[in-house]
Structures are given as C-alpha cells and as structure tokens.
Amino acid sequence: MDYGEGDAITKHDWTQWLDERAAAGLIRRLTVAGSPQGPRMRIDGRERLAFCSNDYLGLANDPRLAAAMHAGIDRYGVGAGSAHLINGHFESHDRLEVELADWLGVEDARLFSTGYMANLGVVGALVGRGDTVIADRLNHASLIDAVQLSGARLSRYRHNDLADLEARLERASGERMILTDGVFSMDGDVAPLAELVELAERFDAWLVVDEAHAFGVLGQTGRGSFEAAGLVPGERVLRVGTLGKAFGTAGAFVAGGAEPLEVLLQRARTYLFTTAQPPAVAEASRAALAIVRDEAWRRDHLAELVARFRAGVAGLGGLERIASSTPIQPLVVGEADRAVAMADRLDARGLLVPAIRPPTVPAGGSRLRVTLSAAHEVADVDALVSALRECTNIV
Numbered sequence: 001m002d003y004g005e006g007d008a009i010t011k012h013d014w015t016q017w018l019d020e021r022a023a024a025g026l027i028r029r030l031t032v033a034g035s036p037q038g039p040r041m042r043i044d045g046r047e048r049l050a051f052c053s054n055d056y057l058g059l060a061n062d063p064r065l066a067a068a069m070h071a072g073i074d075r076y077g078v079g080a081g082s083a084h085l086i087n088g089h090f091e092s093h094d095r096l097e098v099e100l101a102d103w104l105g106v107e108d109a110r111l112f113s114t115g116y117m118a119n120l121g122v123v124g125a126l127v128g129r130g131d132t133v134i135a136d137r138l139n140h141a142s143l144i145d146a147v148q149l150s151g152a153r154l155s156r157y158r159h160n161d162l163a164d165l166e167a168r169l170e171r172a173s174g175e176r177m178i179l180t181d182g183v184f185s186m187d188g189d190v191a192p193l194a195e196l197v198e199l200a201e202r203f204d205a206w207l208v209v210d211e212a213h214a215f216g217v218l219g220q221t222g223r224g225s226f227e228a229a230g231l232v233p234g235e236r237v238l239r240v241g242t243l244g245k246a247f248g249t250a251g252a253f254v255a256g257g258a259e260p261l262e263v264l265l266q267r268a269r270t271y272l273f274t275t276a277q278p279p280a281v282a283e284a285s286r287a288a289l290a291i292v293r294d295e296a297w298r299r300d301h302l303a304e305l306v307a308r309f310r311a312g313v314a315g316l317g318g319l320e321r322i323a324s325s326t327p328i329q330p331l332v333v334g335e336a337d338r339a340v341a342m343a344d345r346l347d348a349r350g351l352l353v354p355a356i357r358p359p360t361v362p363a364g365g366s367r368l369r370v371t372l373s374a375a376h377e378v379a380d381v382d383a384l385v386s387a388l389r390e391c392t393n394i395v
C-alpha cells in the first residue's frame with residue numbers, strides 16, 4: 001500500500017500504513033527539549049551536543065535578542081490580536097520591514113508569520129491558473145505546495161540543470177516564474193544564480209529565490225546568495241527570507257520591488273488571513289538584524305568550522321560528502337535503516353545528528369544531516385568527526 005501523492009483511495013487503513021512505515025524504518029519521533037536552543041541541549045532529559053539546528057549564527061538564545069523581546073512585551077504586550085491589515089501591524093513590524101529593505105537595498109519588504117506562509121503567499125499572489133512555475137526538483141516542500149495551491153502549472157527541472165530549465169521556459173505558457181532555493185536545504189549546495197538571472201531576463205520571468213538558509217550566512221555581510229555571487233537583483237527578483245534560522249527568532253519576509261510587494265499586500269492569502277506575528281518577536285528580529293549585519297566574526301567562525309568538518313570527514317568509508325560549502329553538511333549513507341543506525345550510535349555517544357529519510361530525500365539518499373552553528377566550538381566539530389570515525393567502523 002502506498003499512499004503517495006495523488007493516489008485515488010476512498011479510505012485509509014492508517015494502522016497498516018503506520019505498521020509499514022515502522023517496518024521500513026520511516027517512523028518519525030518527537031524529542032522534547034528542556035533547555036534553550038544551542039550546541040549543548042537537554043533533550044529527553046539527557047545532555048547532548050547537537051548538530052541539527054538552523055540557528056546558524058547562534059542567536060536563538062542571545063541575551064540581546066531576549067532583552068529586545070522583553071522590551072517589546074513591555075511595550076506591546078503579547079499577541080498581535082489580528083491580521084496585519086486589520087489592526088495587528090505594530091510599529092515593531094513596520095520598523096523591521098523598513099530595516100530589512102534597507103539592509104538588502106530593495107524598495108520594500110513584507111513580513112509573514114512563517115517562511116512556509118511567505119512562500120505560499122508570494123507564489124499565489126503573483127501567478128495562478130494559466131501560468132507556469134518552473135521549479136528546481138530539490139526545492140523545499142513549501143515551494144512545491146505553494147505552486148500547487150496557486151493553481152499554476154508546476155514544471156520541475158532537474159536539480160540546477162540550466163538546459164532543462166531553459167527548455168521548460170521555452171515551452172511554458174502564461175506568466176513565467178522561476179522558483180529556486182538559494183541554498184538547498186537537504187544538500188547544502190547553492191543555485192547557479194548568475195545563469196538563473198540571465199534566463200529570467202531573457203524569458204521575462206519572475207525569479208523567486210528562497211533564502212531561508214542563505215540570509216545571514218552567505219555573503220561578506222550576510223546578505224545571502226546574491227551578495228555571495230556578486231549580483232544585484234533586478235526588478236523581477238523577489239527574495240524570501242526566514243527569521244527562524246540565522247536570525248534566531250521566528251517569522252519570515254519577502255523582499256523586492258515596490259509593486260510586487262504591494263501586490264502581496266493586496267493579494268497574498270497567507271498575509272491577509274492570518275494573525276500577525278507577536279510584535280515583541282519583531283523587536284527581537286530587529287536586534288538580530290543588527291547582529292547579523294555587524295558581527296561578521298560569526299560568519300568567519302562558521303566558515304572555519306565548515307572547512308574543519310569537511311577536512312575531518314574526507315575519506316571516511318561508507319559516507320558520501322556532498323559538495324557544499326554552507327553550514328549544511330550532509331553525509332549520504334544510502335538506506336534509511338543504516339542512516340538511523342548511525343544516528344543511534346552517535347546518540348549513544350551524546351551527539352545529536354538527525355537521520356533524514358524519504359520522503360524528505362529521495363529513496364536511497366538517506367543521510368546524516370549535519371548542520372553547524374557559529375555557537376559551536378572547534379572542539380565540538382572535532383568530537384563529531386572522531387565519533388563519526390568510530391561509527392563508520394562499526395556499522
């Protein structure tokens with residue numbers, strides 16, 4: 001039984017489905033954290049050294065963010081109480097939008113409550129039935145869902161394959177939109193931005209880049225993929241950033257030209273029909289932005305950790321490194337049960353590294369997804385490398 005996408009079934013046998021998932025080693029389990037996000041966390045009552053968060057700059061538990069959020073609570077209370085367009089758009093939201101737009105050198109930025117919702121919002125507002133979205137096959141799930149919900153035709157090109165993309169752009173009808181992750185969330189590699197920009201211009205297409213893993217991390221000053229590639233985004237480029245990753249807070253934003261951002265304000269359903277994020281969270285994000293901008297040492301330290309990790313795991317048997325220079329450093333193991341066995345062995349040594357299995361990654365592509373943070377120390381990376389060495393010898 002395979003309840004995959006599009007199966008025509010009238011009634012699910014969920015007991016059987018759960019049993020089959022368990023037999024295939026694909027059951028997911030929640031763990032419970034009892035301390036702040038950081039390299040050393042108390043999880044399910046045990047101390048672990050964790051390599052799995054998206055808290056790339058180590059800001060999730062920064063005292064300056066906490067102080068800003070406290071001050072925001074004192075000033076604005078807790079809940080926003082309504083959607084942005086009713087009376088839930090606070091000064092803190094407004095200032096954050098202006099500061100984000102200034103930081104990125106674009107005309108406008110619009111806050112959303114999550115990155116998932118920002119993606120649904122930007123795609124659904126700009127394209128619909130009769131249009132075509134040409135999307136990288138390895139895009140984040142929220143981008144796939146965004147296209148499906150928009151009603152536009154979804155045309156998926158092979159990962160970073162520009163010839164495939166170009167052929168699909170030629171065949172596309174209606175408004176065209178190219179949709180890609182800036183940094184791919186499961187592989188950690190980057191999109192070929194210069195070529196994507198060129199194709200978008202040639203075909204007069206929107207180019208929407210999801211910078212969830214890039215803002216704060218890539219580029220000399222953390223402005224993401226475009227800065228790293230030495231490119232200035234044009235009029236038809238929109239960038240989505242999440243605040244729950246490198247910024248250490250929660251929420252997301254879309255940044256770009258004044259007109260598309262105005263269209264988002266008028267039309268994005270995940271903007272119109274949801275409660276604004278708590279205003280105090282926006283105060284914390286403003287404090288985060290200042291740190292992202294000013295503390296380049298965090299990116300330098302992170303780059304040093306990435307290089308050390310890659311050198312350390314080079315040549316480890318049974319693990320395939322992916323060409324990634326970002327803090328996402330997957331080690332492809334192959335089968336799901338083997339990935340889980342390795343994660344369990346690391347766990348027994350007090351190290352938390354998630355095993356990522358289908359359907360998040362393709363069958364046979366199960367992996368240990370190591371993510372590094374500026375909050376890690378060199379000694380933490382060394383501990384992980386030596387534990388991996390021991391585990392690969394056993395499994």
Ligand SMILES: *Cc1c(COP(=O)(O)O)cnc(C)c1O
Nearest residue numbers: 114115116140185210212242244
């Ligand atoms: C995490 C992520 C999102 C979703 O962002 P949230 O704010 O967590 O909802 C969107 N796109 C990509 C590529 C992501 O990694």
